[in-house]
Amino acid sequence: MAKFIGRRLLYLLPVLLAVTLLTFLIASLLPGDLAITLLGDQATPEKVEALRAQMGLDLPIWQRYLLWLWDVLHGDLGRSFRTGETVLAAVADRLPVSLELMVMAEVTALLIAIPLAILCAVKSGSATDRFLTGLAFGKLSLPPFMVAILLIYLFAVSLNLLPATGWIPFAEDPIANLRSFVLPALTLAIAEWPVLMRVLRSDMIATLQEDYIAMAKAKGLRPARILLVHALKPSSLTLVTVTGINIGRLIGGALIVEVIFALPGIGRLLVGAIYARDFIILQGAVLFVAVGFVMVNFVVDMLYAVLDPRIRHGRA
Amino acid sequence: MKTMFRAIALAASAAVLAGAPALAQKKGGTLTVGLELDIPGFDPLKVGVYDTSQNIAAALLLETLVKLDENGKAAPGLAASWSHSDDFKTWTFKLRPDVKFHDGTPFNAAAVKWNFDRQKDPKNNCRCAFYIAGTLAVEAPDDLTVVYKLKDPAVNFPVLLSRPDQNSTIHSPSAIQAKGDDYNRNLVGTGPFVLKSWTAGDRMVVERNPTYWDKDKISLDRVVLRPLPDSQSRFASLKSGETDLLWADEFEADNIERARKDPALQVLTYAGSGAAVSLFNTKVEPFDDVRVRQALVMALDRKKMSMAITNGLSRPASNPYGDGSWVKCKDDGALPEDPKKAAALIKEYGKPVKFKMLFTATPRGRANGQVLQQLWKNVGAEMEIEQVDQATIPARAFQRKFDVTPWRIVDFPDPDVQMFANFYSKSPLNLASFTNADLDKALEAARMTADEAKRTEAYCEASRLINQNATWFFTFQNTYYAMAKAKVKGVPKLYGGVIDVSHAWLE
Numbered sequence: 006m007a008k009f010i011g012r013r014l015l016y017l018l019p020v021l022l023a024v025t026l027l028t029f030l031i032a033s034l035l036p037g038d039l040a041i042t043l044l045g046d047q048a049t050p051e052k053v054e055a056l057r058a059q060m061g062l063d064l065p066i067w068q069r070y071l072l073w074l075w076d077v078l079h080g081d082l083g084r085s086f087r088t089g090e091t092v093l094a095a096v097a098d099r100l101p102v103s104l105e106l107m108v109m110a111e112v113t114a115l116l117i118a119i120p121l122a123i124l125c126a127v128k129s130g131s132a133t134d135r136f137l138t139g140l141a142f143g144k145l146s147l148p149p150f151m152v153a154i155l156l157i158y159l160f161a162v163s164l165n166l167l168p169a170t171g172w173i174p175f176a177e178d179p180i181a182n183l184r185s186f187v188l189p190a191l192t193l194a195i196a197e198w199p200v201l202m203r204v205l206r207s208d209m210i211a212t213l214q215e216d217y218i219a220m221a222k223a224k225g226l227r228p229a230r231i232l233l234v235h236a237l238k239p240s241s242l243t244l245v246t247v248t249g250i251n252i253g254r255l256i257g258g259a260l261i262v263e264v265i266f267a268l269p270g271i272g273r274l275l276v277g278a279i280y281a282r283d284f285i286i287l288q289g290a291v292l293f294v295a296v297g298f299v300m301v302n303f304v305v306d307m308l309y310a311v312l313d314p315r316i317r318h319g320r321a
Numbered sequence: 322m323k324t325m326f327r328a329i330a331l332a333a334s335a336a337v338l339a340g341a342p343a344l345a346q347k348k349g350g351t352l353t354v355g356l357e358l359d360i361p362g363f364d365p366l367k368v369g370v371y372d373t374s375q376n377i378a379a380a381l382l383l384e385t386l387v388k389l390d391e392n393g394k395a396a397p398g399l400a401a402s403w404s405h406s407d408d409f410k411t412w413t414f415k416l417r418p419d420v421k422f423h424d425g426t427p428f429n430a431a432a433v434k435w436n437f438d439r440q441k442d443p444k445n446n447c448r449c450a451f452y453i454a455g456t457l458a459v460e461a462p463d464d465l466t467v468v469y470k471l472k473d474p475a476v477n478f479p480v481l482l483s484r485p486d487q488n489s490t491i492h493s494p495s496a497i498q499a500k501g502d503d504y505n506r507n508l509v510g511t512g513p514f515v516l517k518s519w520t521a522g523d524r525m526v527v528e529r530n531p532t533y534w535d536k537d538k539i540s541l542d543r544v545v546l547r548p549l550p551d552s553q554s555r556f557a558s559l560k561s562g563e564t565d566l567l568w569a570d571e572f573e574a575d576n577i578e579r580a581r582k583d584p585a586l587q588v589l590t591y592a593g594s595g596a597a598v599s600l601f602n603t604k605v606e607p608f609d610d611v612r613v614r615q616a617l618v619m620a621l622d623r624k625k626m627s628m629a630i631t632n633g634l635s636r637p638a639s640n641p642y643g644d645g646s647w648v649k650c651k652d653d654g655a656l657p658e659d660p661k662k663a664a665a666l667i668k669e670y671g672k673p674v675k676f677k678m679l680f681t682a683t684p685r686g687r688a689n690g691q692v693l694q695q696l697w698k699n700v701g702a703e704m705e706i707e708q709v710d711q712a713t714i715p716a717r718a719f720q721r722k723f724d725v726t727p728w729r730i731v732d733f734p735d736p737d738v739q740m741f742a743n744f745y746s747k748s749p750l751n752l753a754s755f756t757n758a759d760l761d762k763a764l765e766a767a768r769m770t771a772d773e774a775k776r777t778e779a780y781c782e783a784s785r786l787i788n789q790n791a792t793w794f795f796t797f798q799n800t801y802y803a804m805a806k807a808k809v810k811g812v813p814k815l816y817g818g819v820i821d822v823s824h825a826w827l828e
Contacts, residue, residue, distance in 0.1 A: 042712040043369075050720065056446075087361040087368055089505045090521070098521055154553055163562040168357075169557040170549050172523055223782060265551040267558075269522030276550070277359050277522070282712060 013306055017299065025077065029070045032288040040041075043086055072290075082289040087281055094287030095274060101174060103263070103270035107255050109186050110193035113249065117194060118201035123232055124201070126209035126240075138206070141199030149258050153192045153265045154212045160188060170267040189266045193258050195252055204247050206286040208240040242312055249305030253298045325706045341823055350827040351543040352809065354820070355564040359522050361547045362505030364497070365487040369448030373568065373818050376485050378546055378822040381527050383490035383510035386414055386433070386467070387479040389816055393647065393734050395479035399428065399491060399511065400467070409474035409771070416465040420534050422493035423516075430461035435494040440487075449487045455738065473741070476771040481735035484817055513539045516740045520549065540811070540826035546616060554578065559586065559804060565827070566569050566805040566812070568820060572685065574632035580804040587807050591815035593732030593799035594646035595739070596638035599678070600793040601725055604754045607674050608724065613702075614791035616666035616674075619659045621693075622701040623796060629692050630685075638795035640784040641730050641740065645799070648736060648777050654785030663700040674702040676724040679717060682708040689727070718752050728752070730798045732817045737768050744787060755794040760786045 038057040057063045061072065076083065082092035125134040161169035167188055173181040212218065215238060221231045260272035265274075271290060278286040356374040361367075361385075363375065371379060386400040395403075420428040437459040440449050455475070460468040475481065482489045496509035506519060513525035513536070521665040523545040529539055532646055547564065549555040556576040558564045560583075569577060569588075580586040598826040601608040601617075605772075625638035642648040667674055678693065680686035690706035697704050709717070719725050730739050742748050745764050745791035746756035760783055767779035787793055811825040 038710075038713070038716075041716045044446075047544075052446075053716070084359075088366075089362065089367050089502045093754045094520070132486075146517075154557075157554055157557045161563075162557050165561055168563055169561050170554050170563060171547065171558075174520075267523075267547065267549045267551070267554065269520060273359075273522050273550070280363065282710065 009232075009310060010307065013303060017079075017303060019283060020299055021222045021296060024299060025074055025292060028295055029073055029290060030066075031291065032284050033066060033069070035251070035282075035284070035287075039086075039282070039284050051181060077292070082292070083285040085283050085285055085286045090286075091291075092286055095286055096271065096290060096293050099270050099274050102268055103256075103259055103272065105175075106186060106189055106193070106259055106263070106268060106270060107252065109240035110197065110255060111251070113190050113194035114197035114201055114251075118205060119237075121198075122202045123237070124206035125206045126213060127232065129206075129210050134206075136267070138203065141202050144195065144199045146299040147195075149192050149196045150249075152195050152262050153188070153262060156188050156192055157265075172268045185266075189262045190266060192262050192266075193208075193255055196258055200247060200251065201244060204243045205240060208243050209236060212236045212240040237250065238312065242309065245305060245312065247309050249302055249308075252301045256294055256298065332667050344790055346811070346826045347828065348540050348542055348826070349542050350540075351545060351826065352566065352822055352825060353542050353545040353547060353564045353797045354822060355547055355549045355558055355567040357548065357552075357555075357568055358548060359524065359550075360546070363492075363506040363508040364505040365449040366445050366447050367505045368488065370452075370552055371485075371487045374546075374548065375487075375819070376819040377821070378525060378527075378569065379490050379510075380512075380819055381544055381823050382508060382512040382516055383485060383492065384512050385485060385491070386416075386600050387483045387490040389480065389483045389734055389814075391814065393480075393645075393816070395477075395483065395734075399433075400479075405478070409476050409478070409768075412469045412471070412475075412478045414467045414469070414479075416467060417534065418465055420511050421532060422496065422509050423513050423530065424493050424496050426493055426495045428491065428511050429464045430467045431464070432494050433467045433491055434459045434461040436491050439497075440510045452488050455665060473739060474768050475735075476768060476776075477735040477737065481738065483734060485819060485821070491666065496572040497725075514544060532778075538824055540824070541822070544822060547757055556580075558803070559806070564759075566803060566809050566820065566822065569804050571631040571634040571800060574634045577634065577802060577804065578632075585807055587805050587809070589803040589805060589812055589815060589820075591801045591818075592636065592644045593801055593817065594643045594648075594734075594736070594797045595732045595799045595817075596643055596731035597727070597729055597799070598638075598641070598795050599725055599727050600753045601791070602721060602723055602752075602754065604794055605724060606722065607670065607672065607676065610670055612670050612791060613674055615656060616663040616670070616700060617697060617702060617748050618788075618791045618794045619622065619663040619666070619695050620696050620702070621794065621796070622658055622660075622696060626696070626796065630688055634800070635797040638798040640788070640795060641743075641793075642736055642780065642784070643732075643798040645732060646736060647773060647797075648780045650777070650781035650784055652785065653781060654788035656788055656791060660696075665692070667701045675705075676703075677705045677707045677715055679723050679726040679727065680706055680708050681711050681714065681727075683711075719750075721752070723756060726752070728793075730799075732801075734816070740764055740780065740783065741768065743793070744783065747781035755792040757786060757790065790805045 040053045040060065040062060044052055044056060061069060082093050085095065102311050121137055125137050157169045160167045168185050172185050174183040218231060218236060221235050253303050259270060260275060263270045263272035264276055271294060274286065278290060354377065356377060358372060359373045360374050360378055363379065368375065384399050386398050388396045388398040391398040392531055394711050399417055399420060401417050403412060403414045405412045416430060422428055425682060437453065439445060440453060455472050456469055458470045460470065469478065471478065491511065493509035497504045500507055508516060513530050513533045515530045516527040517528045519525045527544050529542050530536070533539060546824050549558060552573045555567055556726040560565050577588055580588050601614050605610055627633050627635040627637065640650060640653035678690065680690040686708055687706065694706060714726060717723050718728070733739060741764055743752070744760060745751060746761050763779045763783040763786065765774045767783070770776060801818040803812065803815060803820045808828040809825060810828050813821055
């Protein structure tokens, strides 16, 4: 197992290097000039040149990348020129909000998807199955921003049950904190569950055809036990992959959801940085998200090995 | 007896009338305000220029020497009175003696001078310095006297110090020195409210300042400012009761219309001075020919543009002053909207009219561009949309690297600063590079007298010259909006788009 983890970690290095390079390139290729943004209305050509030189913006791009990478490796992601906040502090402030949102969204999505998938797999081909798969397909074509507004109008404006916007720290009021996450998490979960359900359903149908399930049935095990203990684990391999990949999609979805529901998370930080041309925050936050995504995939790989011993022995 | 009774009744009703607003003014409560943007901070050296969100917060926490009354005239703020030299180049302000910053240090002339010097210092390279270029120095001859030395005469100078912006608000020097980099998000002023807590991206909570010098006029206990970037959920938060008042602009025309129809809500509107404008670079072809410029202005159909962009909410403009200004012109010299005449002028010019116009790289910028493109195409001119980053527009304009560029005349309480900068031949900001002796004469006349009738006459003459020469054109007047619950009272006019809730109360 240790050897397996070590090998995977080694693969990670070039991926992370590519991620930093891409992040840096994207930020550099954005229209606009940091020096002009900083100087504002008094941006005379001489002043712009002087500031560019002072900030090292006149160096060739590969040189700037290496300098930036060097700083990043030393834990220095820079400081916002607008707020004076360091990137690390800005990200650390907002990370708990985004993490809570993503965990709640993913858990909600799984809570919806798993029972429905099992139901569909058991009754595959039935009217229920066809209705639910149809619903899932229809849901896939409804964008989250639309769902968010509909949920707000239903639960916040019409029924006045849940807040439309905002966030209360967990330490201050746990109930209010959870309430403020219900609609955003539901918005993301509504976008996620159809995918999860569909993969689990088809894997589960395949598993249920296996001989050992017939054997379990023959032994007279209770159907619930067969489904949840014998069939669910081997059927969930693809589900784990998709859940992992979905975290990446969730980060993208969280961007929109955090803006609509005014949650102070990483997504909001990114969007704000884009509007304000705060390149340093932007670059740092994108890097953080990208590295996070890579790490999630790494963990998913590890989980595979736990779920399926064939993988960790390199025989799959 | 009867007369006496009547006298008492009269006196009583007079007292009721006079007392009515005071009685209705309930003390206490929390007002939650929904803003559009996150507030990055308040240190002028860091943030450079305050946007509306910062202005709204600054109106609670910080103060200016002068305030604007309901007629847009100068009223005492941190300064109790003022006087000027005969040439209007030296202005002396007498400060209020009883004011302290929230950190307990005294507010005095030295503090005003320190704030100014810090921004003016070229070593600090502050973006804010641009806006105080007209003030040469600030002196503090004694504790309660501040003297402003100006480069040019300014007959209405006090009103220019009234906006709660990066330049005119007075911060505590000792707090800035003590907190250094952290001051940006831990500001200390003299205002009626004190910063209590601030969660970046979520909310800023300010509480009533118990030692405020004018505390009897302050009703609210607490104000919460929340950045809510999405306009639909922002409006939903007002409907569901999470917020009491929202910043709004004419680009959310549908929500404004809905709020107007809702008896539980109110819409606060202020028709400001100034306008959204565009200008031609008169040094490049084809705009060195007045016929082309006039044709493009006559081709405009502001009603159609307003319908296309803001559902008809935008108010057409034909001069630099607008309904909110005290400058009212019988004849501002506006060219007629006449596409036929425009097409004829283009034909008369003879050569093809092809050019680029700058727009911000936003969906809004593109929409504006497409509407103009269509209108101009109809009269035979070909405009190419060039979308650039917001910060690039001023930079390009200052280097005169443009054919046509959008600009804005801000809602200022006095037109002089912007008129002189934009239109005087020798001004470095004469972006259209247009020189005209009569225009210069009118602008000089307007700044040499404090007589409003004479100044109005001069400004209207200037407007006529600008319109006839079609160097700049005015599209829409500045209109500012806020939406609020009907129970929110006491919000003054939204000068410059700033929603000042410091003196508001909840009914």
